[in-house]
Amino acid sequence: MIAKLILEDGSVFVGKSFGAERESFGEVVFNTGLTGYQEVLSDPSYCGQIVTMTYPLIGNYGINRDDFESVRPFIHGFVVREHCEFPSNFRSEQSLDSLLKEYDIPGISDIDTRKLVRKIREHGTLRGVITTSTEDEQLFVEKLKQTPNPTNQVSLVSTKSTFMSPGRGPRVVLVDFGSKSGILRDLVKRQCDVVVVPYNVTAKEIRRIRPDGILLSNGPGDPKDVPEAVEMIREIMGEYPLFGICLGHQLFALACGADTQKMKFGHRGGNQPVKEFETGRTFITSQNHGYAVTPESVVGKDLEISHIAINDNTVEGLKHTKYPAFSIQYHPEASPGPYDSSYLFDRFLNMIEEFKKEGKVHATTR
Amino acid sequence: MPLLANLKKILVIGSGPIVIGQAAEFDYAGTQACQALKEEGLEVILINSNPATIMTDTNIADKVYIEPLTLEFVSRVIRQEKPDGLLATLGGQTGLNLAKELSEAGVLQEEGVKLLGTDLEAIKKAEDRDLFRDLMYEINEPVPDSDIIQTVEEAVVFANKIGYPIIVRPAYTLGGTGGGIVDNEESLREVVASGLKYSPITQCLVEKSIAGFKEIEYEVMRDGIGNSIVVCNMENVDPVGIHTGDSIVVAPSQTLSDREYQMLRSASLKIIDALNIKGGCNVQLALDPYSFQYYVIEVNPRVSRSSALASKATGYPIAKMAAKIAIGYTLDELENPVTKKTYACFEPSIDYVVTKIPRWPFDKFVSANRKLGTQMKATGEIMAIGRTFEESILKAVRSLEIGTYHLELKEATELSAEELERRLVVADDERIFLVMEAMRRGMTIEEIHNLTKIDLFFLVKFNRIIDFEQRLQKGDLDHTLLRDVKRLGFTDRKIGELTSKSVEEICALREKNGIVPVYKMVDTCAAEFEAETPYYYSTYEEEDEREETGKKRVIVLGSGPIRIGQGIEFDYATVHAVWAIKEAGYEAVIINNNPETVSTDFNTSDRLYFEPLFLEDVLNIIEAEKPEGVIVQFGGQTAINLAEGLERHGVRILGSDLESIDTAEDREKFEKLLRQLEISQPLGKTVTNVSAAVETAKALGYPVLVRPSYVLGGRAMEIVYNETELRGYMEQAVKINPQHPVLIDRYMLGREVEVDGICDGKEVLIPGIMEHIERAGVHSGDSIAVYPPQSISQEIKQQIIEITTKIALGLKVKGLLNIQFVIHDEKVYVIEVNPRSSRTVPFLSKVTGIPMANLATKVILGGTIRGEGFTPGYHPEAEHISVKVPVFSFAKLRRVDITLGPEMKSTGEVMGRDKNLSKAIYKGLVASGMKIPTYGSVLVTVADKDKDESLDIIRGFSDLGFKLYATSGTAAMLEGAGLRVTVVNKVSSGSPNLLDLIRTGEASIVINTLTKGKTPERDGFRIRREAVENGVVCLTSLDTAKALLRVIETITFGTESMPQFMNPKQEAVLHG
């Protein structure tokens, strides 16, 4: 079955349909990971996006029970050069194709994905549609031009109700803007007593939980689409040690008065170098963001830039100068990607320790 | 961290001669390193014994020493040059071992030389299997149950404890020399015994076998402050049990989930952190296909063959970065030279599939044991890039130049089911083809998996290729199918065969349907960033990424994989051609597929096409590039063989054209030319049946040299001494018939001389003449070559010069030519003419100072010898004497006869240079790895035909105080001549016999000349093998023996009692 990927700039890629034979719109982005397609397509941060994998052979090791980053994929489409029909790995339970069918997500294969990536690199992220229809492509282009970007992704992916994952360690409130399971996994691994709350939780509700620390999760879309979260953070900052990841980092920045902006085509992959000023070390990080904190906006706020991407100087980490609070733009929970940054969870827990011990507001983050 | 303080002068150690397990990759690494250091304004001193390398060119380092890589000579250089730092981690195992010796001998401390990069402690920890194991336990990284043993008994004890199969691995050896997997005590004893012999520290690791696991490699880098990255990970298609160097390898890994990938990545980084690596490092791991259980196999704390592969696979220049790290830089300070926009501290992402297939020497060594195991046997390798796995591997297969351009082997169809199955289990060099054969015969993927343990992922892909073969055979070749099979990497030729159409028809059909390849860039980042580097591969996609520069271009064809007979020398010439083309103001475009070489370094040429040297692929590139022309004379036989096809397609060949090539290669045409020029060559005739052969031989007179136009048993060229031998040869070696004639030449006993020349069409420059130590009959590539000639008369030289000039002009050579002569009874005969670059070009360029490949290229592009500032004629001979000594890899190749003959056997070469011949040869022999004995005993067994001649030589050794051992026949002869000699038993007459003599190390030199047969059973063969396997000097040519004798004479002092006074009177008085 022939499928097409049509972009708002009028370009058309003709390939083969796999997964669901359904029409689906979304922002077309690319991920440069060599492995980890299962984690990518189940990462809620991709909600509403059509994801292209730059590596041409996808699905080689199949889909297994354990490597999902959320209960279901929220992507709007998957673009690959070739998807593997006969995966080979001892954990494999189904093929990529059957998974996408299961969740009614359309995929397109056999297109020149590198050409697509170069286009996105030149023009920046583009809106597109995957379709098997044969009607005039121009109609789709018009439609793409009209459809505004969605603004409700967080509400779609966040948990509707509070739930807990009991542990004997410090109690961490995990505010779920579309959290990857990896974050929970890393907290649980450290015996944390985790309470997962919806994105629109209020400061009051959090206080009631009496946490030892707050973790703002990753999530999809523009941070400015969730002002209520910014409000909550501004109010509760300083009362508890706080750690923001990805969207959580951007919301923290906004709450501190800094600003965010959309990037040309974002950072998506597991090979992004980030420099940590405190140690002078550079780490290879797992990233997935289309928005970033504007460096200028940090100046004069109670924030200091703790991490930057060495390739394009994007702000990758912030530290509050008065409160026990810090945030990073990338994914210490990896999955997919390198584990090199998991020490940041320990840093967060140390911060909680210090804060408890000294009870003083300005805890060091070491 | 910036450049280390007070670092001005750095000594770089190269890796020496090309041997199995250590090939051209170190020329690539070393060259990059030297350039990287020089661009930092450092003074670079280089030492390497291998003249066939780019790194030993005087424009790569500030000072170059082509001297033996031994403690003695390197120390001299250090004392002379007083460098501030030593960079050894780019010289392979040789470099590391030398660094160890230098520091242990205290030389580094004495001279205050800082060892740069990874420090010795780390090197020791990584290299010494014992220390390494302890470290792994320390940081709890899993290693298979194992034990370090010094004796066979200890090994047996261990085996009985943990059970078989057991793998034996000697410490500090290349390519796993002397190791292997055994499943019973008998073979355990055997392998351990040989392993201990090979290990310089007589130490072996005996280990639980984990054969069948996935073998995964990580190429990692780490800087001084601990920033670590993975440049590339690779998965072996052949599971653990077959040496990575002998495995088909793909990059990146294909069957690992992110969790497995990251688990092994973390392990690798943890290990190099524990080792405190500063530079590049290779980590080999084994992963259970059915769980997360993994084991660390080994770590190479240096750049390696795998890092060269990783560099070419990703575009990331590991060696360059390793050098920068060694002098103090950190990864985040270094720019990624490919994108020029990002930094070296990142992990390359690739958007294609890379396949590497080794090239084995079994086409030359048919008697060799082809079984693949933990000991590497390949001499070289090729790499191919595609957007599908199928495309990648099919391109790889046709890059191999083994006579097939598809995943199939005609001979395989003749195998019996049992044979096929056996060879699927016990892997050899042809296994991948047998897998295909088995599938074609209907064996299921699961069955094949159970026999080979090859991952189902790969088998499914192979099967897909066969599916499409069948679809093509059904014959409905529509647009979609054609497009699909091209996207799977099928050649037009194969498609033609399967659809019974001609190549041209298929090609036309493709073009009609607009199915043409596009060229995509290797950019380290999967297109995330713009890249500067014009490094391309072909594929069947939509977008072509080449940018038109509007400049005039010239294409140079490379020489493909390194194999016996076509080694690094041809890459050397290729690289110089590329540089010359740039100098001449053109864009230089190179096509090659060898990941080890300098020619495929992305900044050598203006455009690099990493592609098969197969007509279709080459024509496609020419179609896209529209060059002024193509140069074929530097890429060895590989490029020469493409000339005909290119010309047929109207491609302009620059330099000597097809006609010259053809005249030189076609026997009839060549004889005709020589007759016209009144130049003599050994009488010879082409015969097509046995009786004619016998006739001819009789007419020519024995001995004769026979060679088939078509090789069967691989015993291609041979010297036969009588009719029985001739008939024997005819039966065993060749399938003689009108299609497969046999060439019979008179064997001319005499000195062999080799010449390289450059001709601009009007005049000829002869940089130098080389004479061989070994007489004609020993392949030019295997003889010790001496420049300038020491023993040939002026008249002969004059004749050689005239003949060379005549032939060059007569053949209308434009560029290089190479001629071999034999001087018989003071008369010069031409053996062969090659109108192309030769094995001796790098050596001769270096010793004469004439940049031969460069000049030839200028000439090819229209210049003249004079125009380029050189004087035609015979270039004045140099003061110093230089010798080129061949280096063999026999220790790695079981059951190969080491006798020197007309078939080439050496894998590499070294150079010795000094004021007199013996000193030069001494250096050469030492550099080649020979431990020259100055006392001890000589074991002599020579064929009857050589007995008389050998006498003086043997006497010479005796006079130097060597004890003589000989088998009865030879002994009788020696005693007859009044020499004291001990008779030893022949092998047949039981122990103790001469084999024991060799094993026990009692014999320090073996002189053995070839008796009739070469079959393994013969004594001679066993003697020679025993010598090789025990590292005893074994000479199979009396000429080499004589040369060695002279050397020993000059480096030792004989002792003689004083002569009596002469005093007749006194006599009278006394007896009067």
Ligand SMILES: Nc1ncnc2c1ncn2[C@@H]1O[C@H](COP(=O)(O)OP(=O)(O)O)[C@@H](O)[C@H]1O
């Ligand atoms: N325990 C083992 N069981 C089976 N095969 C092994 C084992 N260890 C190593 N090998 C095989 O032997 C090969 C050579 O071993 P390695 O340690 O890499 O030696 P080398 O220094 O020659 O590379 C490996 O590539 C692997 O395929």
Ligand SMILES: Nc1ncnc2c1ncn2[C@@H]1O[C@H](COP(=O)(O)OP(=O)(O)O)[C@@H](O)[C@H]1O
């Ligand atoms: N007629 C001959 N008489 C003596 N030796 C010969 C003769 N022909 C060839 N040889 C020996 O065989 C070797 C290989 O022969 P050659 O024609 O050069 O084949 P190749 O193409 O392999 O170089 C030569 O180097 C020479 O030593």
Ligand SMILES: [Mg+2]
């Ligand atoms: Mg190895």
Ligand SMILES: [Mg+2]
């Ligand atoms: Mg020859």
